[in-house]
């Protein structure tokens with residue numbers, strides 16, 4: 639068991655942030671943003687810090703995963719060094735999962751580690767990336783190849799940041815929430831299926847509050863799992879639901895026309911819920927309801943049976959596999975996990991046939 643990471647569901651960012659930084663005695667404050675969050679999100683923080691005598695120092699890196707590189711990391715380290723960061727400095731990562739992953743790693747390694755606070759600004763980073771202590775960068779063509787496990791001192795979730803986020807990125811995060819709902823319980827799952835349409839207008843306070851409560855539930859599921867298994871020896875594999883097939887779709891899409899991670903997870907869930915039905919007795923009606931929801935909101939990435947060999951090859955290469963079998967996390971029911979499952983190539987092909995027909 640690891641100490642539970644502090645996560646604050648904020649109703650008032652000024653107050654949550656003041657409290658969080660007051661708990662980390664620091665000599666110098668740094669804020670890491672990417673080129674987009676510098677415009678969309680930073681002004682809110684600046685207004686909070688403007689009364690301070692020493693305003694925080696800003697470090698900016700390029701936006702999107704393409705910049706989750708050693709070059710960007712090196713830039714962050716250099717900036718920290720040039721601007722006089724010490725072992726007692728504090729870093730705030732303000733951005734999506736790219737910024738929280740890279741910033742978390744930069745903070746964890748600078749002078750053997752300085753404290754950091756995550757303020758995630760995408761739905762995906764709120765419910766997934768910013769919690770759980772995984773930090774890192776892409777390297778040598780591989781995602782998240784270099785990194786460490788190290789919790790942020792505090793994670794502050796404020797859904798008002800989502801007002802500027804595009805619908806596709808909202809949906810991408812929502813797919814991870816759906817995964818958490820399936821892992822959790824029937825009531826949580828049903829609530830998620832019922833409330834996506836309501837999220838169209840994030841200017842509406844009621845909508846934001848609803849989203850905030852769904853985010854809180856979702857992040858609680860992830861926290862519960864990572865606290866029991868911080869370094870992915872067992873239970874944390876639950877979080878891989880939808881990801882064995884999902885990662886293969888994501889990599890195949892990268893060879894053609896890239897898709898957002900959450901969309902790949904949604905498609906992966908279709909195939910893996912089918913596998914759950916045939917292998918671990920997941921109820922067919924719940925599978926059909928989930929699949930229709932995904933079809934309606936996420937559409938479909940077109941594949942043919944000619945893609946099966948490549949998809950299977952990608953699944954075999956997934957770093958989460960041990961030995962030659964392809965590993966899955968399946969469900970026997972909503973909230974009823976079966977980790978360390980395997981499926982034969984024929985069963986996987988049958989699941990891909992189902993995906994193509996849904």
Ligand SMILES: NC(=O)c1ccc[n+]([C@@H]2O[C@H](COP(=O)([O-])OP(=O)(O)OC[C@H]3O[C@@H](n4cnc5c(N)ncnc54)[C@H](O)[C@@H]3O)[C@@H](O)[C@H]2O)c1
Pocket residue numbers: 672673674675678679701702703706733734735736737739759760761762763766767768769770771772773781782799800801802803804807810
């Ligand atoms: N550490 C983990 O456990 C974990 C889990 C899941 C994903 N991840 C990582 O997270 C990353 C994906 O996260 P992501 O989807 O947040 O990607 P991202 O950080 O690249 O953000 C997506 C885009 O949205 C922009 N953006 C961010 N906040 C915005 C806002 N409020 N308004 C408008 N635009 C905004 C970003 O600048 C970027 O262009 C990947 O690198 C992935 O590996 C990590």
Ligand SMILES: [Zn+2]
Pocket residue numbers: 766814881899903
């Ligand atoms: Zn994911």
